[in-house]
Amino acid sequence: MTTAVEFQHTMDRFIELYGDRTGEIGDAIRGGLAWIENTKVVLLGGNREAVYHLSDWRRFSRLVGLAQQLRRPVLLWNLSFRTETIAQQDSSLVVHHAFQNSQLQLLKLSYPIIGVFDNYQYRVSLESELATFDGAVLVESDNSPLSNERSFSSRIKIASCQEDAKVKIAHLLNQVSVIPAGVLVSDRIDRIQRITFSSRLKSKPSKDIDL
Numbered sequence: 630m631t632t633a634v635e636f637q638h639t640m641d642r643f644i645e646l647y648g649d650r651t652g653e654i655g656d657a658i659r660g661g662l663a664w665i666e667n668t669k670v671v672l673l674g675g676n677r678e679a680v681y682h683l684s685d686w687r688r689f690s691r692l693v694g695l696a697q698q699l700r701r702p703v704l705l706w707n708l709s710f711r712t713e714t715i716a717q718q719d720s721s722l723v724v725h726h727a728f729q730n731s732q733l734q735l736l737k738l739s740y741p742i743i744g745v746f747d748n749y750q751y752r753v754s755l756e757s758e759l760a761t762f763d764g765a766v767l768v769e770s771d772n773s774p775l776s777n778e779r780s781f782s783s784r785i786k787i788a789s790c791q792e793d794a795k796v797k798i799a800h801l802l803n804q805v806s807v808i809p810a811g812v813l814v815s816d817r818i819d820r821i822q823r824i825t826f827s828s829r830l831k832s833k834p835s836k837d838i839d840l
Contacts, residue, residue: 638791639745639798640665643672646692658685660692663704666799670743671696675708686727693734702741702802709746710735710761735761736817739810743801745794759785760820763813764801768794 645661658681660673671692675681696703710732735742744762749769759765764784768791786801788794805813 639795640672646695657681658689658708660688662701665704665795665802668702668799668802669699670702670704670802671699672704672706673708674706681724681728683721683724683727686724686731689731690727690734693731693738696740697738700740702743702806703735703738704743704745704798705762706745707747708744709758732761736821737814739814741802741805741808741813742817743798743805745798747791747794757824760824761817763805763808763817766794766797766801 640663642664643661644663645659658673658675660671663670663672673689673692693703695701741763742761744759744765745768746765747768749767762784764786766786766788768788784801784805786797788797
């Protein structure tokens, strides 16, 4: 589970926020206000192996709304928005609906979204996993170094450790902060649409041609 203790190696300061109007906190997603160098962000941390409940997505939605209100970038730590990952958990229809609403809310955010994944192992699904983010920092796994991969775009940075991740996150935040809000949103939607279109083409059965 991602905790404030793990963030201390990367964040200069972190204040966790709690509470839910229904009385539920949500254990799979934790977050709050964070500072990295001179930049203030809203930080949300998750666990790629966790089972997400309705209270978690409500918490996520509140914090993304807070980022919009405070005009702060969002830093997502070990939070993937691959729909198939959520689907594998056999969650209820209500949870799926909350997940889709959270994803839509994130896509429409007017401020930068940076994803951070520690102990990341290269996957073919990399492009779809990072499509929601304006930039991403992948912290290398000892078992699967990423430094030799040359296919990454400029919005994806490779970090060798947590201390290096802090430098890369700060660099990415400076890099994407100059991009207009409208461009950020349209680029996210364009990436999602391209990946969706590509996956549909791959799923179509090939037709035999009679000669």
